[in-house]
Amino acid sequence: MADPVPAFYNIRFLDELAAKKSIIHNVHPLMKLLTTGVYLLVTVSFNNYDLSSMLPLIFYPVIIMALADIPAVPIFKRVIPALPFIIGIGIFNPIYDKTPVLVLPWIVVSGGWISFFSILLKGILTITAALILVATTGMPKITSALGIIRIPGVFITQLLLTYRYIAVLDEEAGRMVRAYSLRSAGEKGIKFRDWGPLTGHLLIKSMERAQRVYRSMCCRGFAGEYHTGREKGISAGDLLYLAGWSLAFILIRRYNISEILGWLMMGAKK
């Protein structure tokens, strides 16, 4: 049976990374959010057959991870579980698109394979970008950035509460499942007739907890909205961060930098 605790560890791992101090962690959360947005848009705007010109986009996660002191292997381990669906859809391209696009002396590469690998690359880049946003910013700061762009307080409060209570309820579910498996002698998973009582009981516990949470929030002066503290203002450096990265992404989109590099190295004349 799957241990219910990993969700908690997953969140905690990214939270711990977000608590580090670095030049990237210091950038204003809204600028990081917008930079990630530009990056994602530029990444997915590449044509499926533009594998080579897309490659320089890898620089962004590499640079951020290096600057923010984020370990690559654990991040990549979290990227992998998200890939099967992308691969499952993309793998049909080599089957349906057999147009030869690159003829090398020893192998003919079809358009389908090029587009498959570009989908895969897009997948890795976009997922990594989202993970490093959280790993360098953290949930409270991301929600404060959402507040700046005028997302209503009700939604932000609710989002933050969900995020905070995952660890609590995950532990609760973990205890229940552990107790169940200890009493069910080698059974895998939860049997059908126990689905309702077990999950329903967890649900009732959760709802009662919500009531207690609400009462204690009221005791501390909750009036419908969370106060997440004062966020520092946006400095010129923050704006430069957004502008610099955006310009870099646009240049990558505009020029096939891989090809230019190849051209420079080969010493060919125009």
Added chain:
Amino acid sequence: MHMADALLSPAVGGTMWAVTAGVAAYSIKKVQGELDEQKVPLMGVLGAFVFAAQMINFTIPGTGSSGHLGGGLLLAILLGPYAGFLTMASVLIIQGLFFADGGLLAMGCNIFNLGFYTCFIAYPLIYKTMVRRGYTTRRIFAGSLLAAIVGLQLGSFSVVLETLLSGITNLPFGTFVMLMQPIHLAIGVVEGLITAAVVTYIWKTRPEILEKAATGELLGGITIKKVLTVLAVAAVITGGVFSWFASTYPDGLEWSLLNATGKEELEAPDGVHQALAYLQEKIAFFPDYGFKNNAGEAAGGALGDEGMWPAVDAGTSVSGLVGGAMTLILAAATGLIIRTVKRGKGQRFV
């Protein structure tokens, strides 16, 4: 199944973001206006409950496999459509951020596919209709099962449309549908059974929870109509804006970004070429390498000719229009379904 960023074009992703934001804004207004503030912590904790429940493996009778809860339908049943939709949205946002499940750009698609259909179609039209004459175990099971199946079928069909309109896959429409729908039929059955089991348990032990949820919401034909109007307007506006960019310029995103930043700098290929040629003289590793002519032509062509921009993709420019059209068709279909169901209801009670 969660839609991924890699399977989307900016136009389809952007349109779905705008549509979802429209539905969310309307739901927030509803929740703020009509429900007690106690509901906000309840929504938060129930969102966390969905995560906790997703960690539990349910053994599926008769097969060796196991399934887990999606949560959209259960949230709608416990909180009503508006609060249910918002809670599902925050569940999906956290999944996208922390678990790499779905992407940030695909968030609009995912919230729509997994939240909208269950909370605004399957829950009010199927589940509520089936249990309106009072709860019984059989009605709860039938209602949850059918609602979950329909919700997931619509959601997975949307994934097919969104992927195809983005021009990412070469899969033909028919094959794609035949791959996705049966898988989601199975997922829908499991989702329906889990939801039914939980709701039945709650109904037997704490019936007031379900009663409170049922009275705490306002749902008539008018409110659904308003949701759909917001949806259609958002789709038309964003689809229009995207397709306007897309049809006037080779790539709307590129064009607008170029205009927003240093346009002249970027549009000076000659200067760039000269600088590059100079740079090349300095750093060429293999100055007299055999392939130079071919490589030079290829690179020169790619740089010099505007028509050779790296990704001038007709598919992208068309998808803004088609994405908008798709949403309109969906909205129209939804309207038709509601009308048909309402007409059916009217006949039964006259």
